[in-house]
Amino acid sequence: MTEGMPGRPMQAYAPDGASQGTAGTGRPTGWDRQQMADRLAREFQDGWIVNLGVGIPTLCSNTDIGDRAITYHAENGVIGYGPVLPAGEEDLHLVNAGGQNVSLKPGAAIVHHADSFGIIRSGRIDVTVMGAYEVSAGGDFANWKVGGAKGGGIGGAMDLAACAQRVFIILEHTTRKGEPRLVRHCALPVTARGVVKLVATNLGLFAPMGEGFAVRELAPGITLDAARAATGAPLFEGR
Amino acid sequence: MTEGMPGRPMQAYAPDGASQGTAGTGRPTGWDRQQMADRLAREFQDGWIVNLGVGIPTLCSNTDIGDRAITYHAENGVIGYGPVLPAGEEDLHLVNAGGQNVSLKPGAAIVHHADSFGIIRSGRIDVTVMGAYEVSAGGDFANWKVGGAKGGGIGGAMDLAACAQRVFIILEHTTRKGEPRLVRHCALPVTARGVVKLVATNLGLFAPMGEGFAVRELAPGITLDAARAATGAPLFEGR
Amino acid sequence: MAASKIVESFAAAVADIPDGAVIAFGGFAGPGTPYNLTKALLEQGAKRLTCIANTTGGAHQPRLPDLGMLVENGQVAKVVCSFTAATRPTDVLPFTRYYESGEVEAELVPQGTLAERLRAAGAGIPAFYTPTAVGTELAEGRETRVINGREYLLEYALPCDVAFIRAWRADTAGNLQFRLAQRNFCPLMAMAAKLAIVEVEEDILPAGAMDPDQVHLSGLFVHRLVKVPPPPEGLWTVRRQERAR
Amino acid sequence: MAASKIVESFAAAVADIPDGAVIAFGGFAGPGTPYNLTKALLEQGAKRLTCIANTTGGAHQPRLPDLGMLVENGQVAKVVCSFTAATRPTDVLPFTRYYESGEVEAELVPQGTLAERLRAAGAGIPAFYTPTAVGTELAEGRETRVINGREYLLEYALPCDVAFIRAWRADTAGNLQFRLAQRNFCPLMAMAAKLAIVEVEEDILPAGAMDPDQVHLSGLFVHRLVKVPPPPEGLWTVRRQERAR
Numbered sequence: 001m002t003e004g005m006p007g008r009p010m011q012a013y014a015p016d017g018a019s020q021g022t023a024g025t026g027r028p029t030g031w032d033r034q035q036m037a038d039r040l041a042r043e044f045q046d047g048w049i050v051n052l053g054v055g056i057p058t059l060c061s062n063t064d065i066g067d068r069a070i071t072y073h074a075e076n077g078v079i080g081y082g083p084v085l086p087a088g089e090e091d092l093h094l095v096n097a098g099g100q101n102v103s104l105k106p107g108a109a110i111v112h113h114a115d116s117f118g119i120i121r122s123g124r125i126d127v128t129v130m131g132a133y134e135v136s137a138g139g140d141f142a143n144w145k146v147g148g149a150k151g152g153g154i155g156g157a158m159d160l161a162a163c164a165q166r167v168f169i170i171l172e173h174t175t176r177k178g179e180p181r182l183v184r185h186c187a188l189p190v191t192a193r194g195v196v197k198l199v200a201t202n203l204g205l206f207a208p209m210g211e212g213f214a215v216r217e218l219a220p221g222i223t224l225d226a227a228r229a230a231t232g233a234p235l236f237e238g239r
Numbered sequence: 240m241t242e243g244m245p246g247r248p249m250q251a252y253a254p255d256g257a258s259q260g261t262a263g264t265g266r267p268t269g270w271d272r273q274q275m276a277d278r279l280a281r282e283f284q285d286g287w288i289v290n291l292g293v294g295i296p297t298l299c300s301n302t303d304i305g306d307r308a309i310t311y312h313a314e315n316g317v318i319g320y321g322p323v324l325p326a327g328e329e330d331l332h333l334v335n336a337g338g339q340n341v342s343l344k345p346g347a348a349i350v351h352h353a354d355s356f357g358i359i360r361s362g363r364i365d366v367t368v369m370g371a372y373e374v375s376a377g378g379d380f381a382n383w384k385v386g387g388a389k390g391g392g393i394g395g396a397m398d399l400a401a402c403a404q405r406v407f408i409i410l411e412h413t414t415r416k417g418e419p420r421l422v423r424h425c426a427l428p429v430t431a432r433g434v435v436k437l438v439a440t441n442l443g444l445f446a447p448m449g450e451g452f453a454v455r456e457l458a459p460g461i462t463l464d465a466a467r468a469a470t471g472a473p474l475f476e477g478r
Numbered sequence: 479m480a481a482s483k484i485v486e487s488f489a490a491a492v493a494d495i496p497d498g499a500v501i502a503f504g505g506f507a508g509p510g511t512p513y514n515l516t517k518a519l520l521e522q523g524a525k526r527l528t529c530i531a532n533t534t535g536g537a538h539q540p541r542l543p544d545l546g547m548l549v550e551n552g553q554v555a556k557v558v559c560s561f562t563a564a565t566r567p568t569d570v571l572p573f574t575r576y577y578e579s580g581e582v583e584a585e586l587v588p589q590g591t592l593a594e595r596l597r598a599a600g601a602g603i604p605a606f607y608t609p610t611a612v613g614t615e616l617a618e619g620r621e622t623r624v625i626n627g628r629e630y631l632l633e634y635a636l637p638c639d640v641a642f643i644r645a646w647r648a649d650t651a652g653n654l655q656f657r658l659a660q661r662n663f664c665p666l667m668a669m670a671a672k673l674a675i676v677e678v679e680e681d682i683l684p685a686g687a688m689d690p691d692q693v694h695l696s697g698l699f700v701h702r703l704v705k706v707p708p709p710p711e712g713l714w715t716v717r718r719q720e721r722a723r
Numbered sequence: 724m725a726a727s728k729i730v731e732s733f734a735a736a737v738a739d740i741p742d743g744a745v746i747a748f749g750g751f752a753g754p755g756t757p758y759n760l761t762k763a764l765l766e767q768g769a770k771r772l773t774c775i776a777n778t779t780g781g782a783h784q785p786r787l788p789d790l791g792m793l794v795e796n797g798q799v800a801k802v803v804c805s806f807t808a809a810t811r812p813t814d815v816l817p818f819t820r821y822y823e824s825g826e827v828e829a830e831l832v833p834q835g836t837l838a839e840r841l842r843a844a845g846a847g848i849p850a851f852y853t854p855t856a857v858g859t860e861l862a863e864g865r866e867t868r869v870i871n872g873r874e875y876l877l878e879y880a881l882p883c884d885v886a887f888i889r890a891w892r893a894d895t896a897g898n899l900q901f902r903l904a905q906r907n908f909c910p911l912m913a914m915a916a917k918l919a920i921v922e923v924e925e926d927i928l929p930a931g932a933m934d935p936d937q938v939h940l941s942g943l944f945v946h947r948l949v950k951v952p953p954p955p956e957g958l959w960t961v962r963r964q965e966r967a968r
Contacts, residue, residue, distance in 0.1 A: 047481075049698060054810060071698065075834060076751040076907045079696050080651070092753065092961050093891070093903040099752030099783075104903075106686030107651025109693035112906045112939075113751070114601070114842035117835030118669065121602025121854060124698060131810075143810070145860075150823050151807030151831055155777075159835030159855045163602060189860040286726075288943060293565060310943065314589060315506040315662045318941050319896070331508065331716050332646070332658040338507030338538075345931030346896025348938035349656075351694075352506070352663045353597035353846070356590030357914065360609065360847025363943060370565075382565070384615075389578050390562030390586055394532075398590030398610045402847055428615040594848070603839070604870040606851040625849040625879070634870070657936060691902060692937050 028221030030173075030202040038063045039217070040129055040168050040200045044070050048126035049119075051075065051160055054098040056170045057129035058084075061102075071107075072096075073125060075156035077116040080108030097156065117156070121163045127197075128164040130157060132171050134186045137233040139196040139208040141169055142188035152189075161192030173201035173230050180232035182206060182213055203227045212236055267460030269412075269441040277302045278456070279368055279407050279439045283309050287365035288358075290314065290399055293337040295409045296368035297323075300341075310346075311335075312364060314395035316355035319347030336395065356395070360402045366436075367403040369396060371410050373425045376472040378435040378447040380408055381427035391428075400431030412440035412469050419471035421445060421452055442466045451475055483652045484682060485702045488518035491675050495524045495640055498555075502596065502667035503531040503545055504643035509660035512642035513713040514677045514706055517543040519553075519642075526555045530596070530638055532589060532663060533561045534573035542713055546572040549582055556583040558636065560592055586616070593666055595636035600669025600699075605634045641671035644706075645695075648678045651685040652697025665695040675702040679716060728897045729927060730947045733763035736920050740769045740885055743800075747841065747916060748776040748790055749888035749909035755901065757887035758958040759922045759951055762788040764887075765796055773801045775841070775883055777834060777908060779818035782809055787958055791817040794827055801828040803881065805837055831861070838911055840881035845914025845944075850879045886916035889951075890940075893923045896930040897942025910940040920947040924961060 031039065033056050041063035044050055051073045052058050061072055061083060072081050074096040081096055082103040090101030111119070119125065132143040141161070145152030161167055171181050182199065199206045204218040204227060212234030218227060228235050270278065272295050280302035283289055290312045291297050300311055300322060311320050313335040320335055321342040329340030350358070358364065371382040380400070384391030400406055410420050421438065438445045443457040443466060451473030457466060467474050485491040492515060495501070501519075505511025520543055527548065534557055535544025548554050550572060562584045563574045576582040587595070588610045598606055607630035611617050621632040643664040646657035654676060656664055668674035682703055706712040730736040737760060740746070746764075750756025765788055772793065779802055780789025793799050795817060807829045808819045821827040832840070833855045843851055852875035856862050866877040888909035891902035899921060901909055913919035927948055951957040 073698075074904075076904050078904050079698055080690075091903065093905050095752045095754060095904045097752075104690055106684070107649060107653060107697060108690040109653050109688075109696040109698075110690050110901075110903055110906055111696060112910050113834075113838035113908045114911050117838050118597075118601030118603075119696075119698060120835060122600055122669070123602065145808075149808060151819065151829060153806040153808050153810040154831060154833050154861075155805050155810065156834040158833040158859060158861070162854045162857065191859065193858045312943075313659075315659050317659050318943055319935070330658065332660050334507045334509060334659045336507075343658075343935055345929070346894060346898060346942060347935040348898050348933075348941040348943075349658055349661055349935050350941060351661045351665050352589075352593035353666050356593050357846030357848075358941075358943060359590055361845055361914070362847065384563075388563060390574065390584060392561040392563050392565040393586060393588050393616075394560050394565065395589040397588040397614060397616070401609045401612065430614065432613045594846070598851070601839070603851050603853060604873070604875055605868075606843070606848050608848060623850075628849070630849055655936070691900070691939075694936075 030204065030219030030222045034059050034062065036170050036200045036202060039205055040170060040198065041065055043168070043198060044068065044127065049073050049124055051120070051125045051128040051164065052097065053128065053130035053157065055131045057131060058096065058098050058100065060129055073119065075116055075120070077111040077113055079111065080105050117159050120156070120159050123163055123165060125160065125164040127166040127168055128160040129168045129170060130160065132169045133188055134181050134183055135169050135171070135196050135199050135208065136186045137184050137208050137212050138210055139194040140186050140190045141167070141192065141196050142186045143191050145189045147188060157191050161195050166197045167195045169196055169199045171199070171201055173203040180230055183232035203230060209236060214238070269443065269458030269461045273298050273301065275409050275439040275441060278444055279409060279437065280304055282407070282437060283307065283366065288312050288363055290359070290364045290367040290403065291336065292367065292369035292396065294370045296370060297335065297337050297339065299368055312358065314355055314359070316350040316352055317347070318350065319344045356398050359395070359398050362402055362404060364399065364403040366405040366407055367399040368407045368409060369399065371408045372427055373420050373422055374408050374410070374435050374438050374447065375425045376423050376447050376451050377449055378433040379425050379429045380406070380431065380435050381425045381429050383430050384428045386427055396430050400434050405436040406434045407437045407439070408435055409439045412442040419469055422471035442469060448475060453477070483650065483697070483701060483703050485704050488514050488677070488704050489521065491515065491702045491704045492518045492522050495519065495522065497524050498526045499524060499640055500528040500530065500638040501640045501642060502638040502671060503529060504641065504662065504664035504667050506532055506659065506662040509658065510644050510656065510662045510664045511714070512644045512677050513542045514704070515642040515675060516545070516548070517713060520547055520551055523553065525553050527553050528556045528558065529554055530558045530636065532559060532592065534559055534571055536572035537564055537569040549573050549576050554582055556585065558585045558587060558592070560587055560589040562586055588616070591633055593663060595633055596663065596666040596670040599635040599637035600666060603635060605632060607631065608633055636670060638667065638671045639673060641667035641674045643668055643674065644677045645679070647680045647683065647688070648676060648703050649683040649685050649688045649697070652700030652703060653688050653693040654695040654700060655688065655692065656694050661694060668695055668699045674700050675704070676700055677704050677706050679706055681705065728895065728946060728948050730949050733759050733922070733949050734766065736760065736947045736949050737763045737767050740764065740767065742769050743771045744769060744885055745773040745775065745883040746885045746887060747883040747912035748774060749886065749907065749912050751777055751904065751907040754903065754905035755889050755907045755909045756959070757889045757922050758787045759949070760887040760920055761790070761793070762958060765792055768798065770798050771800045772798050773803065774799050775803045775881065777804060777837065778806045779804055779816055781817035782814040794818050794821050799827055801830065803830040803832060803837070805832055805834040807831050833861070836878055837881070838908060840878055841908065841911040841915040844880035844882035845911060848880060850877060852876065853878055881915060883912065883916045884918060886912035886919045888913055888919065889922045890924070892925045892928060892933070893921060893948050894928040894930050894933045894942070897945030897948060898933050898938040899940040899945060900933065900937065901939050906939060913940055913944045919945050920949070921945055922949050922951050924951055926950065
């Protein structure tokens with residue numbers, strides 16, 4: 001796992017490019033950041049409009065998903081962007097939602113912020129992929145405010161969460177202290193309720209089912225018992 | 240005067256290009272259509288954004304007002320248009336609110352209908368010039384529905400009337416039957432209330448004052464008594 | 479690969495429009511008007527339509543396919559527009575008779591409110607307040623609200639099933655450019671629609687040929703493109719030489 | 724002749740901004756950010772400002788003039804933004820401390836709602852309904868309305884006195900073009916403002932040099948233009964070679 005910062009319960013938002021794996025502990029830790037992103041990206045269907053949030057979700061655009069035509073939408077009005085460009089080749093006028101200098105694919109178009117969120121609110125985003133602090137079995141999630149804080153960082157998360165056709169979440173399965181992030185009810189203030197369809201963690205792929213989470217897939221070396229021990233809500237086998 | 244169509248009380252909307260004058264009756268009829276437009280156009284101030292409605296108001300853009308910089312705005316999103324172009328020189332993609340093929344001045348820009356009416360509703364139009372059936376002493380006016388009709392023609396009139404900084408009206412002083420159009424209270428359904436600042440008719444220039452109209456100017460050959468006889472509300476001398 | 483947005487004929491582009499559909503028609507006094515799609519819909523014959531447009535057409539000669547013809551053809555149940563009658567007595571709208579007689583329903587909406595209701599639908603805004611029409615017959619019995627001392631009227635979004643619009647240029651991704659006054663209601667109607675069908679004046683460009691900064695409507699809102707063929711098959715073909723600025 | 728919109732210096736462009744002004748700052752993660760105007764306002768010293776922006780800045784090094792510096796300089800009474808804290812723990816916003824301690828007030832607004840409230844102000848819409856934030860802490864105690872079976876939150880327009888924005892190109896009439904992600908909030912903030920001040924990257928063109936179809940913001944919304952000078956005087960000057968697509 002990535003080294004979390006003390007007192008900051010958000011490894012899911014650690015800087016891009018860090019890699020995970022077995023973390024040198026001998027104990028399998030499952031998927032790394034790119035593998036989590038890859039697993040969700042494989043769910044993207046041909047023709048989808050996909051919005052990627054800051055952090056691990058931006059890694060989804062690195063995933064090779066064959067000849068499926070995916071249009072990546074960034075909240076700042078960039079429609080149809082492609083991979084991040086290396087230093088020296090970037091266009092400083094062109095950033096994605098995370099401020100990374102991306103490229104454009106043929107057929108790209110630019111709109112202003114009101115039109116960009118018009119696209120979001122009118123339900124045209126097939127899926128938004130976001131990081132989070134917590135996801136509940138009922139499909140609620142929290143990603144804008146940490147416990148005890150006066151303010152927070154919402155960005156486009158509430159608009160996307162309320163209006164996209166589907167919300168996919170990527171997060172580490174537990175906090176650095178080992179506390180579960182997949183829970184029965186969110187303890188933190190929620191970003192939206194009942195909207196999460198799929199959750200990728202380092203331990204596997206899960207779907208909120210109301211009373212608990214369905215296990216869609218476990219990462220290599222992760223047992224159901226290990227996943228259950230790390231989860232704050234029931235886990236159901238099968239789909 | 241132009242030949243009104245029987246049963247149609249709207250000479251103010253007669254086709255463009257017709258001219259008036261003394262009408263061959265020997266009795267002075269005052270300003271013709273272009274003169275009415277000219278008189279109002281002389282009120283336009285340097286830097287104003289001016290919206291011109293269908294009919295006589297479009298003639299305002301023919302008026303020479305020296306070096307004052309006026310931006311003509313058409314409701315269909317054309318900002319900065321100029322004179323109507325003669326047949327053979329027109330651009331079929333470019334029309335003003337009346338469907339006339341106009342030209343563009345340097346600095347012109349195009350917006351869509353929602354942005355065009357955003358400009359209107361946000362109060363950025365310094366003056367809108369419209370035709371009407373009736374204007375009241377209280378500044379109400381009626382121009383969208385004739386008596387007894389089930390429907391009407393609103394177009395952009397209600398948005399403009401409610402939101403422009405000033406409404407100027409151009410109309411014939413009386414109906415073809417000689418009934419006054421400047422009245423104490425509108426008999427027809429109003430387009431907006433209390434918004435008219437100036438009225439140009441063939442008899443002169445008038446300002447609604449609440450209890451009646453102030454006479455700002457009389458057309459050549461028109462006496463105050465003649466104007467009073469043709470008006471359905473008190474006329475006050477002077478400004 | 480996503481399916482191509484290019485459709486070979488106007489007939490094919492409108493073939494699946496069902497009875498009862500809500501259709502918005504772009505255009506303002508000529509530019510942006512989907513004459514060819516309207517003609518195809520007249521031939522296709524869908525009935526009980528609700529038609530949204532600024533005007534119902536038919537005021538000028540020579541007459542091109544317009545909403546009024548759909549009314550005359552018995553295809554229309556209701557019209558939402560800013561004119562059910564002409565403002566100029568010299569213009570007589572064919573539609574007016576149908577409305578006055580009660581054969582077709584109409585909802586008369588101020589033009590700016592019409593544009594904003596379409597924009598709201600396309601932007602996921604279900605309702606908004608506007609100063610327009612307050613104090614008029616159109617506001618009678620309707621909900622108003624005083625905000626910062628001024629009275630405003632509550633208006634609802636106007637979503638539609640289908641938009642017929644006309645554009646100058648398109649690319650295969652569906653990105654559109656409108657030329658001059660052609661823009662008018664067109665992008666708003668496409669944004670408000672579940673299915674946006676576009677008649678395109680110029681040859682359709684490959685994706686990547688259009689500057690992303692100069693796209694007026696993202697292809698994300700556009701589903702079907704039909705190139706307007708040369709006359710006489712294509713209607714209101716605007717010759718290149720008429721476009722010189 | 725109308726007065727020229729070109730102003731010779733950033734200091735002159737911001738000289739008359741009074742204490743207590745409501746100022747919107749364009750930009751999203753770099754592009755469109757009015758660094759030079761912000762620097763001039765730091766030097767000008769107006770106080771008790773209400774500042775509207777997506778973020779308060781200061782998360783990245785090297786740091787350029789930002790809203791957080793105005794806060795640190797004691798010029799800001801209130802901020803309206805979508806981040807009072809960073810989402811990434813590795814990013815620490817200088818502003819957060821001032822807000823947490825109560826020295827500066829903040830109104831936290833979801834980004835799409837922020838954009839729409841600015842757009843509404845510019846479009847003469849005093850209030851609207853949105854699905855965003857329903858069921859969250861932000862909606863507690865606020866007015867909601869069920870429309871077609873879904874609950875929506877009432878939001879009000881967000882007008883401002885001044886907008887600071889950055890554009891790629893301008894003409895003397897004030898027409899603007901933004902390049903790529905530079906557009907973001909910039910046109911909306913100008914439309915919401917009584918006074919829109921623009922820092923322009925390229926040499927200002929004569930009126931008539933810009934295609935009317937390719938104007939992103941009409942000069943009707945723009946009051947003052949200042950050309951960004953070459954470095955070191957000009958901040959965040961984007962070299963031409965970096966712009967090649």
